[in-house]
């Protein structure tokens with residue numbers, strides 16, 4: 001399916017750009033966290049990077065259509081700071097998506113009856129709420145010079161749902177099975 005309405009199409013393009021940059025940014029920040037001696041924060045960044053890739057892939061698919069050029073404008077956090085500051089960048093970016101971007105995009109897709117885009121925006125919105133909380137937990141630990149406590153991070157490859165230590169029997173957002181979750 002390809003998106004039909006121009007406004008929702010613009011929002012899909014912008015969200016694709018934003019998620020693509022978040023994917024790369026979190027990989028870069030994961031490298032920094034590992035070098036600073038926070039292997040679990042590094043793991044969290046890498047796992048969430050994968051969740052953003054899932055979102056970018058979903059948005060890209062919903063844009064659909066034949067191959068064509070487009071210029072994408074998307075907001076993003078830039079900079080290679082220390083891990084504490086990078087986590088603040090992560091929190092800011094996720095909260096922007098949760099409080100501003102995705103509710104508006106989702107509303108537009110609902111108004112324009114774009115069911116595929118609705119699903120894609122809904123999946124991202126639900127995951128980003130969790131990402132903001134996890135980055136805050138990680139930042140609270142780093143503030144005290146500690147690594148975040150976690151055994152593993154599990155990502156739903158369908159919707160990007162993110163959970164520490166053990167995957168649920170069914171994804172609470174998209175109902176994907178436990179076996180599908182990707183472990184970091």
Ligand SMILES: [Fe+2]
Nearest residue numbers: 094127128131
């Ligand atoms: Fe996120």
Ligand SMILES: [Fe+2]
Nearest residue numbers: 156159171174
């Ligand atoms: Fe899911």
